[in-house]
Amino acid sequence: MDGDRASVLGSRVLRMEDHRLLTAGGTYVADLRVPELAGAAQVTFVRSPIAHALITGIDASVALGEPGVVAVLTGRDLGDLNGQAGQPMPEPLLATGRVRFVGEPVAMVITDGRYQGEDAAELVSVDYEPLAAVVGFGAALADETLLFPDTGSNVVATGGDEQGAGDAMFDGCDVVLGATFPNQRVAPVPLEVRGAAAAWADGRLTVWASTQNAQIARATISGRLAMDQAAVRVITPDVGGGFGAKIGTDRDAIAVAWAATRVGRPVCWSETRGENLVAMTHGRSQRQTVRIGGTRDGRILAYRLDFVQDLGAYPRGAYLASLTRLMTSGAYEIPRVRCGYQVVVTNTTPVDAYRGAGRPEATAAIERAVDMFAAEIGMDPAEVRRLNVVPPGSFPYTSPTGAVYDTGDYAAALDKVLAAAGYRDLRAEQARRRERGDTMQLGIGLSVYVEVTAGDHASGETGKVEVHEDGTVTVSTGSSPHGQGHATSWAMLVQEELGIPMADVTVVHGDTDVIPRGTGTYGSRSLQLGGAAVQKAAAAVREQARGLAAELAGATEAEMELDPRLGIWRVRGESGTELEWGKVAGQAGIEGLVADVLFVAKSPTFPFGAHVAVVEVDTETGKASLVRHVTVDDAGTLLNPLLAEGQRHGGIAQGAAQALVEEVLYDPDGNPLTATLADYATITATELPSFELVASQTPTAVNPLGAKGIGEAGTIGSTPAVQSAVIDAVAHLGVRHIDMPTTPQRVWAAISAAAISAARGGQ
Amino acid sequence: MKVEITVNGGQLATDVEDRMLLVHYVRDVAGLTATNVGCDTSSCGACTVLLDGESVKSCTLLAVQADGHDVTTVEGLASADGQLHPVQQAFREQHGLQCGFCTPGMVMAIVSLLRENPHPTEEQVRSGLEGNLCRCTGYHNIVRAALAAAGPAHPRGQDEDRPGGGVAP
Ligand code: FES
Ligand code: FES
Numbered sequence: 040m041d042g043d044r045a046s047v048l049g050s051r052v053l054r055m056e057d058h059r060l061l062t063a064g065g066t067y068v069a070d071l072r073v074p075e076l077a078g079a080a081q082v083t084f085v086r087s088p089i090a091h092a093l094i095t096g097i098d099a100s101v102a103l104g105e106p107g108v109v110a111v112l113t114g115r116d117l118g119d120l121n122g123q124a125g126q127p128m129p130e131p132l133l134a135t136g137r138v139r140f141v142g143e144p145v146a147m148v149i150t151d152g153r154y155q156g157e158d159a160a161e162l163v164s165v166d167y168e169p170l171a172a173v174v175g176f177g178a179a180l181a182d183e184t185l186l187f188p189d190t191g192s193n194v195v196a197t198g199g200d201e202q203g204a205g206d207a208m209f210d211g212c213d214v215v216l217g218a219t220f221p222n223q224r225v226a227p228v229p230l231e232v233r234g235a236a237a238a239w240a241d242g243r244l245t246v247w248a249s250t251q252n253a254q255i256a257r258a259t260i261s262g263r264l265a266m267d268q269a270a271v272r273v274i275t276p277d278v279g280g281g282f283g284a285k286i287g288t289d290r291d292a293i294a295v296a297w298a299a300t301r302v303g304r305p306v307c308w309s310e311t312r313g314e315n316l317v318a319m320t321h322g323r324s325q326r327q328t329v330r331i332g333g334t335r336d337g338r339i340l341a342y343r344l345d346f347v348q349d350l351g352a353y354p355r356g357a358y359l360a361s362l363t364r365l366m367t368s369g370a371y372e373i374p375r376v377r378c379g380y381q382v383v384v385t386n387t388t389p390v391d392a393y394r395g396a397g398r399p400e401a402t403a404a405i406e407r408a409v410d411m412f413a414a415e416i417g418m419d420p421a422e423v424r425r426l427n428v429v430p431p432g433s434f435p436y437t438s439p440t441g442a443v444y445d446t447g448d449y450a451a452a453l454d455k456v457l458a459a460a461g462y463r464d465l466r467a468e469q470a471r472r473r474e475r476g477d478t479m480q481l482g483i484g485l486s487v488y489v490e491v492t493a494g495d496h497a498s499g500e501t502g503k504v505e506v507h508e509d510g511t512v513t514v515s516t517g518s519s520p521h522g523q524g525h526a527t528s529w530a531m532l533v534q535e536e537l538g539i540p541m542a543d544v545t546v547v548h549g550d551t552d553v554i555p556r557g558t559g560t561y562g563s564r565s566l567q568l569g570g571a572a573v574q575k576a577a578a579a580v581r582e583q584a585r586g587l588a589a590e591l592a593g594a595t596e597a598e599m600e601l602d603p604r605l606g607i608w609r610v611r612g613e614s615g616t617e618l619e620w621g622k623v624a625g626q627a628g629i630e631g632l633v634a635d636v637l638f639v640a641k642s643p644t645f646p647f648g649a650h651v652a653v654v655e656v657d658t659e660t661g662k663a664s665l666v667r668h669v670t671v672d673d674a675g676t677l678l679n680p681l682l683a684e685g686q687r688h689g690g691i692a693q694g695a696a697q698a699l700v701e702e703v704l705y706d707p708d709g710n711p712l713t714a715t716l717a718d719y720a721t722i723t724a725t726e727l728p729s730f731e732l733v734a735s736q737t738p739t740a741v742n743p744l745g746a747k748g749i750g751e752a753g754t755i756g757s758t759p760a761v762q763s764a765v766i767d768a769v770a771h772l773g774v775r776h777i778d779m780p781t782t783p784q785r786v787w788a789a790i791s792a793a794a795i796s797a798a799r800g801g802q
Numbered sequence: 803m804k805v806e807i808t809v810n811g812g813q814l815a816t817d818v819e820d821r822m823l824l825v826h827y828v829r830d831v832a833g834l835t836a837t838n839v840g841c842d843t844s845s846c847g848a849c850t851v852l853l854d855g856e857s858v859k860s861c862t863l864l865a866v867q868a869d870g871h872d873v874t875t876v877e878g879l880a881s882a883d884g885q886l887h888p889v890q891q892a893f894r895e896q897h898g899l900q901c902g903f904c905t906p907g908m909v910m911a912i913v914s915l916l917r918e919n920p921h922p923t924e925e926q927v928r929s930g931l932e933g934n935l936c937r938c939t940g941y942h943n944i945v946r947a948a949l950a951a952a953g954p955a956h957p958r959g960q961d962e963d964r965p966g967g968g969v970a971p
Contacts, residue, residue: 050969052969053897053969054899056902057893057902058894060902061886061893061894061905062876062877062890063836064836064838064876065901065902067838067903069829069838070829072835154822227937229901229903229937230838230846230848230937230938231838231840231903232840277901277902279838279901279903280900280903280938309839311842312840312842312843312845312846313842521901522902524900681897682897684897685900685943688940688941689940692939692941692942693937715841715843716845717843721937723931723935724929724931724941724944725929727928727941729942729946730940730942
């Protein structure tokens with residue numbers, strides 16, 4: 040841009056969103072008090088209490104007689120709209136015929152008041168004829184009981200390299216070892232549960248939804264309800280966290296939207312946490328088998344990953360396995376790599392995207408394999424990683440599974456994080472504790488990772504920048520913030536390009552009538568696509584303005600300059616020719632001073648980093664405590680380090696949670712055992728330390744901002760580092776592996792088992 | 803049943819259902835929606851308010867139990883001239899909130915915690931917040947905000963690339 044000035048890009052700018060959120064609170068779906076929803080009825084779902092059963096009858100007559108009950112609606116009322124005709128494994132809006140997981144919606148009770156709904160839902164009597172439940176990988180693959188009998192199998196898809204084949208790939212290895220372990224099922228637990236409200240008037244349906252992408256939600260809702268896309272408007276109010284589980288819109292919300300067309304008044308729905316934990320999608324849920332081989336001096340020559348992806352009752356997340364496969368070899372240059380998978384359905388809550396979506400699973404698998412390899416050859420795990428990472432001169436690097444890593448320096452990230460953690464001192468302290476036989480042992484875990492962000496770069500993102508006659512700016516973004524701070528970031532980009540202060544920039548998002556085109560926020564795509572669109576739109580506005588200013592000043596475009604500090608146009612070198620933005624915008628007339636850009640990147644980007652986790656394990660109780668977590672997370676050029684760090688913090692916490700405490704459990708009949716926050720061990724402040732973040736910025740050329748995604752990196756890097764640290768703390772006792780989450784019981788059992796096998800070996 | 807509850811300094815007398823939870827009273831009767839509901843097992847703390855100056859989870863009380871008492875929500879925290887309470891200010895400066903859903907409850911819990919212990923250690927802040935879940939921030943900047951609001955000279959988690967908080971836009 041013209042002139043010199045201190046750039047706002049890269050500064051720690053405080054958020055513009057915060058004042059409202061701190062004084063009045065956000066307006067989440069349950070907080071909406073808009074006139075269109077005046078007199079709204081409440082929706083309460085009747086959900087299946089059984090994992091697998093035939094529905095033989097639904098009797099709502101008693102419920103209908105209760106005070107305040109407006110209607111009870113079932114799949115039968117939905118008629119043709121209910122099913123997914125033509126799909127091999129159709130997922131209806133409301134179950135008819137068969138239920139496939141505990142929590143599956145069966146009917147909707149519409150009432151005047153909230154408490155009435157809870158009462159009446161209990162009075163809807165549903166007759167079930169229980170079937171054997173398919174729970175776990177073994178039961179799914181056995182195909183003895185089928186969720187969708189017509190398809191003949193619970194296996195939805197197989198992909199990648201053939202399982203079991205390819206043993207020759209390990210020829211020439213001094214050491215070959217393998218293991219099978221779970222990447223356990225976890226719950227996303229956004230603090231705001233799912234919710235939606237809907238109003239039907241004059242042939243138009245307006246839906247307020249807690250979603251990560253209004254435009255995709257509109258496409259889904261209009262598609263499922265056989266409506267014209269133009270007849271549906273989706274509005275996202277504030278959204279209290281999504282983590283992938285609020286991408287698009289779930290069947291429950293679609294059913295709520297449809298109900299508004301049926302009951303003659305608006306409706307609203309907020310689920311309970313108990314419903315959320317069984318009916319919002321879960322994440323992860325893979326059984327992984329790794330095999331790794333290499334030389335005694337530390338070169339990894341071959342690696343294969345075979346996994347089974349459990350998708351729960353309906354194959355919503357069928358794409359997850361291919362993301363895991365894409366990232367199979369992680370940050371390493373390994374000559375021979377294979378990966379194959381099977382995707383299955385089971386009688387459990389559907390599994391779909393959760394912070395990282397397929398990539399954390401890949402990283403956890405290879406990092407565990409590399410640690411096992413290092414332990415087997417007796418080499419420091421940091422040294423093995425340094426020897427095998429993709430060298431800095433190899434970018435762009437095409438991985439054996441076809442990912443093209445754009446830029447990176449993985450060895451540098453590793454060295455930085457080791458230095459910041461004081462790795463050598465930590466190892467010395469560990470040695471002292473081991474020598475003394477302390478009860479409290481120290482464990483050090485490492486990970487080096489690379490991941491893929493903006494995987495759907497080809498859909499791009501929209502950004503529209505308009506300067507008004509009062510000199511203020513409205514940015515309309517197709518991106519869809521739910522905590523990431525877009526209002527601040529997009530305003531920074533506008534200030535940078537136009538010299539208009541951030542305070543005069545309003546960012547709007549998530550209303551499909553205002554922003555018909557857009558993709559949304561997921562896959563760590565927002566800044567690199569949505570931000571780039573805003574920057575390009577602002578730059579286009581600036582060039583339009585140059586022409587308008589020239590007209591006003593009676594000069595040529597080349598003579599006009601923008602003073603970026605003052606946000607003022609003038610003829611270069613001529614004082615007294617100053618023009619304010621408002622004046623320039625006025626010159627644009629009816630067309631306005633506006634640019635609308637769709638930015639499409641030509642490829643995804645590959646953030647990378649390295650983590651060091653330090654845990655203390657009480658060898659008497661098995662309790663592991665994370666005492667330090669040090670990370671390098673390189674997401675290219677940072678727009679606002681304050682926000683990037685916040686993303687890292689949240690990501691690290693969720694990743695550490697999977698390693699330490701969180702797991703969704705079912706009994707053999709498919710009954711959820713973690714259906715409340717009292718039972719699901721959501722990580723708390725007491726279980727985490729403050730994090731130690733190390734800066735690193737390696738730009739990408741894929742977008743003009745040089746930015747990669749940062750939303751999921753922390754999660755991807757932290758899980759394996761923390762798991763590895765727990766195992767490392769007790770490795771000297773003979774423990775080689777502990778499944779996640781590394782609960783006290785598991786750690787204690789591993790120590791005991793190692794002691795027993797050592798005693799046997801010593802006999 | 804008729805209850806008289808003072809909410810953020812204003813007195814309100816209304817008939818309520820016996821089983822109405824205080825959190826629903828605050829949200830639906832008093833019309834103050836900053837206080838959120840995040841669970842049904844009193845586990846998340848999103849509903850934390852002050853009752854006579856002490857933090858309580860407003861989903862664990864019935865409105866009738868608050869009859870005759872004083873409730874303060876985050877809407878009542880800033881001074882009349884709009885000056886943020888030091889805890890609110892610290893949340894902003896330390897980037898202690900992302901989606902904002904846990905924030906009203908977190909802020910009220912910390913206000914109460916600092917009243918009881920004006921200069922807590924990091925560990926005391928963390929254990930004081932055990933009943934308040936946040937899914938976005940990893941608690942890092944929330945803890946930092948609590949310590950910042952308490953005043954200087956406390957041990958912090960160090961970030962190499964973090965010389966201090968942020969700068970105002
Ligand atoms: S809503 Fe009160 S503790 Fe969760
Ligand atoms: S800021 Fe989102 S839950 Fe805390």
